[in-house]
Amino acid sequence: MASTSQSASRRSLRPHTTPNVRENARRQRERLLARQAELEALARPIHEATDKLSKLEATVASRAQAPLKKIERLEQTRDRRIKKIQEEYAAKIAEIQREMEAGTETLTPQEREQESSLLREYAEAIVTFSRSASVSELAPLLGVSTREAKKLIMQAKADLGAADVTKADAPSSDDKQDAQQTVPATS
Numbered sequence: 001m002a003s004t005s006q007s008a009s010r011r012s013l014r015p016h017t018t019p020n021v022r023e024n025a026r027r028q029r030e031r032l033l034a035r036q037a038e039l040e041a042l043a044r045p046i047h048e049a050t051d052k053l054s055k056l057e058a059t060v061a062s063r064a065q066a067p068l069k070k071i072e073r074l075e076q077t078r079d080r081r082i083k084k085i086q087e088e089y090a091a092k093i094a095e096i097q098r099e100m101e102a103g104t105e106t107l108t109p110q111e112r113e114q115e116s117s118l119l120r121e122y123a124e125a126i127v128t129f130s131r132s133a134s135v136s137e138l139a140p141l142l143g144v145s146t147r148e149a150k151k152l153i154m155q156a157k158a159d160l161g162a163a164d165v166t167k168a169d170a171p172s173s174d175d176k177q178d179a180q181q182t183v184p185a186t187s
Contacts, residue, residue, distance in 0.1 A: 123156035130156075 107115060128154045129138055139149035 022103070123159045126153060126156040127160060 126138070130142075135149045135153065137144050138153070139146045142149060142152065144152070
């Protein structure tokens with residue numbers, strides 16, 4: 001271990017006694033503290049610049065986060081509104097379903113009048129058709145059996161009233177034949 005001549009000469013001048021060792025340690029501490037103070041003084045501008053940079057980065061980051069937070073708030077508001085609208089419509093749908101289940105479909109006076117006139121017209125059409133055609137010809141037209149077609153004719157005549165239909169009460173020959181054919185088949 002070779003050392004410089006200067007440090008060797010310093011060591012040779014000082015005897016290694018306890019007070020000298022203490023003095024050497026104290027001086028070493030002082031030199032370390034002085035160096036540390038010098039390094040801190042040198043590092044102060046670095047720390048200040050770092051603090052300023054971190055503040056700037058925080059400002060930029062918060063500015064970048066602002067639109068994201070605004071989007072998040074808008075999405076939350078949208079979701080609340082959608083939920084409210086869904087609840088409103090669910091209530092309306094439930095109310096309509098209850099009305100539908102209760103069978104409270106009511107016709108307006110105009111609709112009732114129109115319905116009765118259409119039913120009368122339907123009955124007249126059936127009676128008129130039955131005057132010129134047989135029950136067996138009416139049944140396929142209505143999509144029912146011959147027996148059901150007869151019932152419909154009777155119902156239509158009853159709906160129109162006996163006074164309007166007394167002239168048409170005489171059954172045609174086709175009706176008599178159909179009646180004779182259907183009765184044995186059912187018995």
